[in-house]
Amino acid sequence: MDTFTIELNEISHKKSKLIRLWIGGALILVVTVALSFYLIGSDITRLAVLIPVVLQVAIYIYFAYSTYNARVYIQSDAYALEYKFGMLSKTPKTIIWETITKVKIGPTYLAFYKRSGKRTTISLGWLPYVKLKEIKEKICEVAQAKGIACEWAEYKKYS
Numbered sequence: 001m002d003t004f005t006i007e008l009n010e011i012s013h014k015k016s017k018l019i020r021l022w023i024g025g026a027l028i029l030v031v032t033v034a035l036s037f038y039l040i041g042s043d044i045t046r047l048a049v050l051i052p053v054v055l056q057v058a059i060y061i062y063f064a065y066s067t068y069n070a071r072v073y074i075q076s077d078a079y080a081l082e083y084k085f086g087m088l089s090k091t092p093k094t095i096i097w098e099t100i101t102k103v104k105i106g107p108t109y110l111a112f113y114k115r116s117g118k119r120t121t122i123s124l125g126w127l128p129y130v131k132l133k134e135i136k137e138k139i140c141e142v143a144q145a146k147g148i149a150c151e152w153a154e155y156k157k158y159s
Contacts, residue, residue, distance in 0.1 A: 005075040103143045106153040
């Protein structure tokens with residue numbers, strides 16, 4: 001199996017985070033509108049109040065829309081592994097399979113060791129356990145199919 005795609009922005013685990021972001025954004029909006037009225041003082045004109053409020057509402061709507069439509073995924077084909085985490089990054093990051101000599105899979109990370117001696121680490125601690133397990137299994141499966149060593153980090157329990 002050389003190809004897989006795993007979508008990470010499912011609404012089931014995204015909903016509570018989005019609601020917290022929207023509530024935080026709404027609180028910031030209310031505070032900035034109140035601050036605008038306070039700074040204007042007694043010289044209140046409709047235009048002086050309307051422009052900042054419209055601008056703040058537009059910024060808030062854009063923020064809410066961009067967080068809701070952010071595409072978060074990890075996918076692989078025969079050539080490369082591509083992933084995009086977060087709403088701010090517009091371009092996905094790519095790791096070319098031909099340059100990889102070893103993949104080390106840890107509890108919450110994936111480390112790709114390149115032929116040049118450098119290492120690329122992907123942190124996955126923010127994912128639900130089911131998705132984390134699925135990603136690890138798929139990455140190891142693809143790496144082994146390509147003849148790349150797949151090493152699992154040991155879990156150490158300290159008492």
